[in-house]
Amino acid sequence: MSELENFLKELELLKIEVPEPNFFSAGGPGDKENPLSKLLALFMGSRQGAPRWLAKALLTCLSDNGHFDAQKLAGIHWESIETECEVVCPDGGRIDLVVSDGNFVLGIEHKVNALIDNPFAQYNECLESYDCVTRVKCVLRPSHNKHEIPAEHKDWHNISYDQLINKALSLFGQDVAESSHTKWQVFYQELLLHLRSIENRKEEKTMDNKELPIVLNNYPQLIKSANLLKEFKAHLNNKGEQCLRESLATDEIKSTALHSLTNKAVDDYKVLRFYPEKWNNQAHVMLVFSESGLAKEGFYVQACIKESERWNLKQIRHKFEKITAKNWPWYPRDNESVAWSEDNNLLLILSAWPKEATLESAMVALSTLAKWVQENVFEETSHPALEPS
Template structure:
């Protein structure tokens, strides 16, 4: 026999188990992912060129990894690899030559040259290769009169817009993962023993950064423990998500009722969206638009909510109430008068005569959208859901009286 209380008790036991899950360790940030080239093709090519011997004194580690990866694919001769003088290897960025057919200079992303070879690399992160002049790149490589090799370097998940044009032009593709396999195999032999300790650290960061780009669809968002827990308790998770949706709809309905009662209008005269707006990972907001306010644009009253351990009741949710007033002109005196009145009437500490209060540190009001909007922010005096609803209705009434009722409008006072 179905019992709502039994369902809720089971859900509460699930939450108790959920609370026992160990918190995941924060991910170690990667320098090049956070503050470096990211996935910018040109900047990433610059960084690759450096580790391909692109500057005097720079290491050749990445160039060696690329050549070894091409040997694995039978796209570079093994005997030629054994004869490479690595100290003579250099890499040029944007190597160009005049193309007679187009009467312009065509540039190749990376050109690696050594004592017995030249390797042309066209680097594609997410851009298409459809319009790349591979014929011009071939002419450039032929001018070197040594053993010629070529490839299109790209992430593993590169699209058909890279694969097809490269294949049609006779340029093999080389994935990041294929290069990374060689790079890590060579690391202990070439990188670890090196006395270039500074470059070792940056090279390792580059390899990790390329790994994150190589398989973006495979990046993990859960630990194995979390994944197994979710698989085991999927039904509970689904029910919890349904309860959350019901709860948010309840907040919307109750908010409408309090605003309607305060303004003495029907709830049908207050418009909202079907779902709350998400401001951040944890913060959500219901926006309420009384139809009587629509003559000034999108003026509204808002209920902001988020997880909080500071509730004064047996709750784990926090609330803020806001109002947004819109004018058709910037720095409207009407908005300035409302702002002054709000700051005057709103106490900076909890007061029994007012259901809301403000911080008092200059963060209670602010302009938005080139001064055409005014935001008013306040906290419920009683920091609970009940207190938030009272504050929401009372703030809506205050805004209505001071901004939209002509007989009490402060512009006339």
């Protein structure tokens, strides 16, 4: 067995986990305290119309730790909760968040990375100005922020992101069941996922003790495998272009660049798109494959056709569904749909699995599908439709 094959066998035993992205890590506040505090406040009552789910989770954490009365918690009318950001104290300090319903007031000092070195005496005086029976205070922070609350202000209780997230998730089903909110469910879950990514940031690893020796011992093979992968993608690109040139009798095939093979929205499928120039960006065909099951599952092909005054997508779909049942070099897989609409019916997707899980069979399906689209979409309606030979 070659060195490269030995290396690939070792690599197969590793489980490489990729962190799940979320809205707020990709284009949101990151770990900046002020904008993140405003997001927390959104789910604590800072805006009318948004649910107070995070306020409920935080107060429940405090109650579980003996810092907030359970009977008072049970009696809260959550729609009456209001939250203020950056509340100015008489002596100039600012409390990050203040949550209240008129019967209680909760002061929150939010710390992501910074020292817990705040004018708590000023904060206490500010909270005393609220006409409430119950006052409670907490410092909300990820667990990796180890800075201690000053000894003289131990009435400010620690709540970690981890505690808050776990409590929020445990209450989520109940909160959703009792709520008519829809979009907020997605935003809330994304926020919790973002907090989890910050909470676990210090625990994230670039490489563990199992992975590092494999790389050190097999570095030349790793370089070879990377080059092989690059050559494989180039081969797919060239093979697809060649098949389409032959099937469409044209040299004008523009494929996506190798680095722009795009992930499908589900699983770990890759898509290589081909744009025949004679189609004028009104349609393209795709070669799709799974990175995890390429040898077993092979490839499948798709075509994407845009709505136009020149043709009727419903008629094209009906014709394709009818012709797929005949002896074509593709077949429906596991009763899956072979055609469907997307983007408010402005796009038609045609999908086909080659009869064999081989690259050669996939290329036959790709060229045949492209020819079918050419003859049934772009050529004159009087032109005879392509039939299986």
